[in-house]
Amino acid sequence: MDTQNLETIIRKRGAHPGALIEVLLDVQEKYRYLPPEIVEKVSRELTVPASWIYHIATFYNAFSLQPRGRYCVSVCLGTACHVGGGVKILEKIERDLRVKRGCTTTDLDFSLDEVHCLGCCGLAPVVTVNEDLYGKVDLSHVPRILKKYTTKKVGVEDA
Amino acid sequence: MKPYRINLMVCAGTGCVANHSFEIKKALEDEVKKRGLENEVQVVATGCNGFCAEGPLMVVQPEGIFYHQVTIKDIPHLVEEHFLKGRPVQKLMYVPPDAKAPIPKMSDISFFNRQMLIALRNRGLIDPEKIDEAIGRGAYSALAKVLTAMTPPEVVSLIKASGLRGRGGGGFPTGIKWETCRKAHGEPKYIICNADEGDPGAFMDRSIIEGDPHSVLEGMLIGAYAIGSHHGYIYIRQEYPLARERLTIAVQQAREYGLLGDNIFGTGFQFDIKVARGAGAFVCGESTALMASIEGRVGEPRAKYIHTVEHGLWNLPTCLNNVETWATVPEIILKGAEWFTSIGTGDVSKNPWGGSKGTKVFSLTGKVKNTGLVEVPMGITLREIIYDIGGGIPKGKQFKSVQTGGPSGGFLPASLLDLQVDYEQLTEAGSMMGSGGMVVMDEDNCMVDMAKYFLAFTQDESCGKCTPCREGTMRMLETLERITQGKGREEDIQLLEDLSQFVMDASLCALGGSAPNPVLTSLRYFREEYITHIRDKKCPAHVCRELNVYTIDPGLCVTKGHGCGVCRRQCPENAITGEKNVAHVVSQELCKKCGVCYDVCKFDAVKVA
Amino acid sequence: MPNIKIEDLARIQEQVRHTTLLREGAGRAKITVHMGTCGISAGARKVMDALLKVFEERDIKDIILTTSGCAGLCSREPMATVEIAGQAPVKYVDLTDTKIREIFERHVMGGKVVTEYALAYGSERTH
Ligand SMILES: Cc1cc2nc3c(=O)[nH]c(=O)nc-3n(C[C@H](O)[C@H](O)[C@H](O)COP(=O)(O)O)c2cc1C
Ligand code: FES
Numbered sequence: 001m002d003t004q005n006l007e008t009i010i011r012k013r014g015a016h017p018g019a020l021i022e023v024l025l026d027v028q029e030k031y032r033y034l035p036p037e038i039v040e041k042v043s044r045e046l047t048v049p050a051s052w053i054y055h056i057a058t059f060y061n062a063f064s065l066q067p068r069g070r071y072c073v074s075v076c077l078g079t080a081c082h083v084g085g086g087v088k089i090l091e092k093i094e095r096d097l098r099v100k101r102g103c104t105t106t107d108l109d110f111s112l113d114e115v116h117c118l119g120c121c122g123l124a125p126v127v128t129v130n131e132d133l134y135g136k137v138d139l140s141h142v143p144r145i146l147k148k149y150t151t152k153k154v155g156v157e158d159a
Numbered sequence: 160m161k162p163y164r165i166n167l168m169v170c171a172g173t174g175c176v177a178n179h180s181f182e183i184k185k186a187l188e189d190e191v192k193k194r195g196l197e198n199e200v201q202v203v204a205t206g207c208n209g210f211c212a213e214g215p216l217m218v219v220q221p222e223g224i225f226y227h228q229v230t231i232k233d234i235p236h237l238v239e240e241h242f243l244k245g246r247p248v249q250k251l252m253y254v255p256p257d258a259k260a261p262i263p264k265m266s267d268i269s270f271f272n273r274q275m276l277i278a279l280r281n282r283g284l285i286d287p288e289k290i291d292e293a294i295g296r297g298a299y300s301a302l303a304k305v306l307t308a309m310t311p312p313e314v315v316s317l318i319k320a321s322g323l324r325g326r327g328g329g330g331f332p333t334g335i336k337w338e339t340c341r342k343a344h345g346e347p348k349y350i351i352c353n354a355d356e357g358d359p360g361a362f363m364d365r366s367i368i369e370g371d372p373h374s375v376l377e378g379m380l381i382g383a384y385a386i387g388s389h390h391g392y393i394y395i396r397q398e399y400p401l402a403r404e405r406l407t408i409a410v411q412q413a414r415e416y417g418l419l420g421d422n423i424f425g426t427g428f429q430f431d432i433k434v435a436r437g438a439g440a441f442v443c444g445e446s447t448a449l450m451a452s453i454e455g456r457v458g459e460p461r462a463k464y465i466h467t468v469e470h471g472l473w474n475l476p477t478c479l480n481n482v483e484t485w486a487t488v489p490e491i492i493l494k495g496a497e498w499f500t501s502i503g504t505g506d507v508s509k510n511p512w513g514g515s516k517g518t519k520v521f522s523l524t525g526k527v528k529n530t531g532l533v534e535v536p537m538g539i540t541l542r543e544i545i546y547d548i549g550g551g552i553p554k555g556k557q558f559k560s561v562q563t564g565g566p567s568g569g570f571l572p573a574s575l576l577d578l579q580v581d582y583e584q585l586t587e588a589g590s591m592m593g594s595g596g597m598v599v600m601d602e603d604n605c606m607v608d609m610a611k612y613f614l615a616f617t618q619d620e621s622c623g624k625c626t627p628c629r630e631g632t633m634r635m636l637e638t639l640e641r642i643t644q645g646k647g648r649e650e651d652i653q654l655l656e657d658l659s660q661f662v663m664d665a666s667l668c669a670l671g672g673s674a675p676n677p678v679l680t681s682l683r684y685f686r687e688e689y690i691t692h693i694r695d696k697k698c699p700a701h702v703c704r705e706l707n708v709y710t711i712d713p714g715l716c717v718t719k720g721h722g723c724g725v726c727r728r729q730c731p732e733n734a735i736t737g738e739k740n741v742a743h744v745v746s747q748e749l750c751k752k753c754g755v756c757y758d759v760c761k762f763d764a765v766k767v768a
Numbered sequence: 769m770p771n772i773k774i775e776d777l778a779r780i781q782e783q784v785r786h787t788t789l790l791r792e793g794a795g796r797a798k799i800t801v802h803m804g805t806c807g808i809s810a811g812a813r814k815v816m817d818a819l820l821k822v823f824e825e826r827d828i829k830d831i832i833l834t835t836s837g838c839a840g841l842c843s844r845e846p847m848a849t850v851e852i853a854g855q856a857p858v859k860y861v862d863l864t865d866t867k868i869r870e871i872f873e874r875h876v877m878g879g880k881v882v883t884e885y886a887l888a889y890g891s892e893r894t895h
Binding site (some may be wrong): 017018019020021022024025055056059060061062063077078079080082083084088091092095115116117118119120121122123124126131133134135136139 | 173174176177178210211212214356357358359360361362365397398399400435436437438439440441452454455456457458522524525526530531532562565596598600604609612613616622731753754755758759
């Protein structure tokens with residue numbers, strides 16, 4: 001595994017135990033998960049036991065121990081989005097991508113997650129795909145949104 | 160700075176950015192240049208205006224003309240008509256629900272003109288990435304005042320006298336917190352700004368940071384001076400990249416001006432701020448868990464008898480306040496305690512808990528026509544917020560309930576619409592102020608489902624350190640799930656009430672201590688809905704899908720839809736049979752009640768009972 | 769950038785004041801240049817340019833400069849309306865860049881209506 005990125009991250013955040021969460025956040029961003037080799041290296045560089053890193057990594061929602069998809073689809077299920085029908089949107093995406101929430105498609109294209117409030121409640125229900133945010137999403141928008149990120153056929157038909 | 164005859168204030172809060180406001184800003188600049196107006200018209204990206212549902216928004220100053228839902232296509236016409244010829248474009252103006260004529264001016268739109276801006280005083284008026292513009296609107300003059308004309312104890316007394324209470328949840332009197340921290344032993348002392356904003360459905364802190372970050376920095380500087388601290392942290396959630404970026408720029412610019420660092424304003428006072436990222440855990444909004452997280456540990460709260468003002472971050476005296484609390488401080492310094500206490504309810508002159516002073520920002524969302532951020536004086540009624548500012552319930556539906564305070568708060572029924580919104584009255588009604596989330600629900604929402612929703616949230620976010628919260632919320636959730644699946648028992652209501660009491664009494668932190676509130680208030684005000692779920696196995700709002708029966712009206716299916724077959728193809732269980740021009744039928748044996756058929760039918764032929 | 773002192777706050781405030789004041793919609797006076805199609809073809813842009821230059825030269829911060837559509841009297845374009853806070857608006861017609869400079873000096877700064885160029889006194893309000 002290429003550890004060049006990790007070296008840059010550690011140089012930026014500092015090689016001490018206090019920088020652990022910041023380092024892990026950067027690792028998650030760069031590698032899209034916390035690969036075991038990297039965790040080991042972080043453990044050595046920052047002088048924290050790997051068990052402690054896993055303790056942190058499993059506590060906070062931001063970290064993943066499995067490889068994540070190229071596109072992370074997050075469906076907001078915050079209060080406003082729940083009231084606005086976010087669950088149905090999530091279920092539709094589950095069907096269209098043929099993947100359950102919290103999981104990644106086998107081709108590593110998409111990961112699907114539920115999140116609690118993205119702070120755009122005025123636009124509920126909200127879906128994000130990586131950095132792109134879609135507001136006031138309707139069931140019929142879902143295939144169009146997903147199509148932007150894949151050349152493969154998504155879903156059965158437009159709802 | 161050059162004078163411009165027109166300033167185009169394009170909203171660049173997250174909501175409007177999602178609606179392409181950066182592209183619109185770019186297109187405006189290009190068009191303005193094309194028309195040779197670049198020396199007359201300036202395009203400014205501002206923070207959130209709060210009226211997010213109508214985005215992308217734009218305000219044309221000095222006239223105050225308000226445009227909404229602007230698209231790239233509108234821009235050439237807009238520039239020619241309004242900025243060249245001076246004819247505001249009607250088509251892009253806001254038409255209130257139920258009205259015919261558009262309202263040109265921002266100041267005439269009831270969503271805006273009923274509000275009173277203190278924490279959001281600069282919203283939409285400055286470019287948040289330019290410190291000079293913030294200074295132009297008075298930023299850092301309160302800091303100058305305290306550094307030159309006030310002693311730290313005087314600052315503390317002023318904040319105490321103002322009756323300011325924490326805007327992050329508990330409503331603890333800010334002045335008292337500062338005073339205790341000031342008197343605490345131990346060096347160095349820390350100042351923390353809580354920008355974790357975990358309450359799902361609240362986004363005021365994000366908005367303040369995105370629109371006016373210097374107000375928060377100035378508040379923290381004033382607090383630092385009052386308490387005697389030289390180190391500050393802002394703990395911001397990882398889900399807010401834009402806010403974090405603006406904050407980082409603001410800190411950088413304040414440093415360049417020497418407003419952070421050593422010898423601020425040449426007075427010898429020193430203070431600097433670090434920005435720390437959260438990692439996605441609701442419980443980290445709790446003060447002790449937040450401090451653990453900054454220290455690089457898992458965010459588990461600790462018992463409250465050790466006070467963070469004495470033993471906080473790295474076990475040293477720490478003063479932690481919410482974003483909105485910090486942003487309010489400079490205005491109180493400049494305008495005085497008397498001005499602040501003139502707004503709001505109660506009397507704080509003897510008892511700091513005796514009233515609610517100043518304003519509060521609410522994020523008004525859910526089933527209201529105008530969703531967005533509203534800042535209103537304490538003591539305003541729920542009805543004024545929901546109907547006068549929010550414009551009431553859309554699609555002619557019936558108001559059912561409003562939820563305040565997020566997962567720690569409660570549901571209030573229509574009979575309490577005239578309740579005055581302040582700390583005491585909300586708590587008395589079983590809810591709480593919380594961080595200011597306000598979610599409106601109509602007849603299509605099921606209160607048992609909503610209670611289950613919040614409990615699922617707290618159960619998921621419970622850190623697991625203490626048993627009452629970890630196990631108690633789990634058992635409560637199971638009971639609620641049972642009820643929504645039609646397996647509820649008569650004694651479940653009593654069980655929920657008993658468990659609630661236990662979890663509230665025995666939990667370590669306020670997460671567990673307040674988690675039962677949504678259940679208790681829904682039981683208190685909407686008990687009959689629980690009973691219908693349990694006895695009749697029915698969900699009156701048809702939300703709890705396990706209790707629904709889906710059927711297809713054969714007449715409508717054939718006459719209107721000609722047996723279009725969309726439901727048949729979409730049904731994940733293949734439970735629907737039929738063909739073109741033949742009425743479709745749902746097999747009740749196969750149906751797993753996912754509701755897809757109901758959602759996809761364009762002819763309203765699928766019925767729920 | 770050097771560390772700023774407390775006096776500098778006032779300086780920065782002054783510098784950005786025209787921008788911020790105008791955004792708040794407040795001002796001591798308001799000058800409206802009528803820029804309909806006819807106004808523009810008759811030279812309203814020149815009038816506007818001249819005013820902008822004066823604003824910059826004099827560092828004017830408390831006066832709102834704005835445009836509006838055709839004032840309805842196309843034959844007398846370019847036109848402008850000067851409105852001092854609390855006084856009736858005055859419409860000026862057949863303007864040139866020199867005339868508007870003169871109006872600015874005598875009316876906006878000096879407070880006296882330039883009757884030679886004025887069309888009407890106390891006509892309809894513009895806001
Ligand atoms: C589970 C839990 C979550 C909390 N989340 C937040 C939050 O996201 N933002 C916040 O400002 N306060 C939050 N609080 C309240 C803080 O613990 C703390 O009381 C508050 O930030 C103090 O600031 P204030 O006095 O200015 O309100 C939370 C409390 C609990 C128990
Ligand atoms: S609830 Fe979905 S963005 Fe806030």
